[in-house]
Amino acid sequence: MTTRIVQLRQGILKKNDELARDLRGRFEAAGVLVLNLVSSPGTGKTEFLQRTLRELKDSGASAAALVGDLETDNDARRLAASGVPVRQINTHGICHLEAEMISKHLGGWSLGELDYLFIENVGNLVCPSGYDLGEKIRVALLSVTEGEDKPLKYPTLYNSADVAVITKIDIAEAVGFDRESALKNIREIRPGIRIFETSAKTGVGMAEWLAYLAQARPAR
Amino acid sequence: MHELSIVASIVDSVTETLAEYPGARVKEVRLRVGALASVIEDSLQFCYEIATKDTPLEGSSLVVKVLPVHMHCEKCAKDVEIASLQSFRCPHCGEAVTDMRQGRELEIDSIEIDEVEEKV
Numbered sequence: 386m387t388t389r390i391v392q393l394r395q396g397i398l399k400k401n402d403e404l405a406r407d408l409r410g411r412f413e414a415a416g417v418l419v420l421n422l423v424s425s426p427g428t429g430k431t432e433f434l435q436r437t438l439r440e441l442k443d444s445g446a447s448a449a450a451l452v453g454d455l456e457t458d459n460d461a462r463r464l465a466a467s468g469v470p471v472r473q474i475n476t477h478g479i480c481h482l483e484a485e486m487i488s489k490h491l492g493g494w495s496l497g498e499l500d501y502l503f504i505e506n507v508g509n510l511v512c513p514s515g516y517d518l519g520e521k522i523r524v525a526l527l528s529v530t531e532g533e534d535k536p537l538k539y540p541t542l543y544n545s546a547d548v549a550v551i552t553k554i555d556i557a558e559a560v561g562f563d564r565e566s567a568l569k570n571i572r573e574i575r576p577g578i579r580i581f582e583t584s585a586k587t588g589v590g591m592a593e594w595l596a597y598l599a600q601a602r603p604a605r
Numbered sequence: 606m607h608e609l610s611i612v613a614s615i616v617d618s619v620t621e622t623l624a625e626y627p628g629a630r631v632k633e634v635r636l637r638v639g640a641l642a643s644v645i646e647d648s649l650q651f652c653y654e655i656a657t658k659d660t661p662l663e664g665s666s667l668v669v670k671v672l673p674v675h676m677h678c679e680k681c682a683k684d685v686e687i688a689s690l691q692s693f694r695c696p697h698c699g700e701a702v703t704d705m706r707q708g709r710e711l712e713i714d715s716i717e718i719d720e721v722e723e724k725v
Contacts (some may be wrong), residue, residue: 386719388632391622393713397614397636480607512607515643515711540690541643544705573692576701 401516404484408519415496418602419504421518423542424526425535426508429552429585431460433526434505436585438467440595441501448501451490453482455507464505470494481512484519500602510539522601527571528552529562536570543574548581550594555584608648611711612656619716623661628721631665635717639672639710640690646671674708 396402412419422430434450441448449470452460461473472490474482487504496502504520506513525546527535530553536543543549549571557564564582571580579597583590615634623629638644646669653667675684678695684706688696695702 387722388717389626389629389720390715390717391626392715393618393622394715395618395713397611397618397711397713400614479610511643514641515607515709537691541641544641544693545709572701573694576693576703 401484405517405519416603417499419502419520420522421504421520422524423506423513425510428526428528432585438469446500450503452505453507480509510542514542514545522547526550529557533563533567536574540574548579551582554582555587609652612652629718631662633717635668635714637712637714639708641708642711675706676702677704
């Protein structure tokens, strides 16, 4: 018997990373802006996305959405009410979306005709951060009911975000939301990040968000 | 809890590597895991025991080396280790830092195996 050390130096998520790179290439070639929405369960991702999709549709832009949940197609049905193409991805117990799931659910959509593709990840503040889905922009959401220190508790996820969205701002006062401290905590984890303060219910902050989307979209 | 699927990938990769070393027994699998890689070592260890059952990795140990977060500080013009994961600032000058150089790794570094001597 001889003992030997074999160097591997191999990324454990290599397959996902490679597939995500391919997807990113496809998305860029098609000129579609892809966003990955991540947050804990109950932040209001679906409500926020539903309003976003409806307003985009009204403005004449073409958008689609993929929505991930462990079970049920409830969210897909809610989002479909906005009148844009929506597909549900059921992960059956897996706590995050992976690039392969995205790839499998794109069939039949002509990406070249889309301006925006939104991916609503499984509600989870830990696992989705490790999985690249080929998105251009990762959006981390935080609701006013969750506690201002959440970004400090989950730096893994908030540090990986490109933009942050605070949701349910219409009830901020009622729940004693400390706005300054929430903004400070997000910026402590992700210095310089752009933060949108929104309410899908009243529409506050949606105009700024939509203007950002329009500017982030690749020129045609 | 995505540690089980991570461990399953480790088993696949190591098994693939072992094809070059017929009959070898795995003693140790060494990982490099960034402090921001979003995996928990205890969960990895727990899943490892389950996922390696009836595989060539059964009975081997998993060694996790945690890599601290290194950011590039523009002001100091060097890579620095942040003092805590709750504050992305340079520990020397206090400047906010955004350029990560280390901290999200999730890699198999190496494996230690016992090889069967070849009969001459």
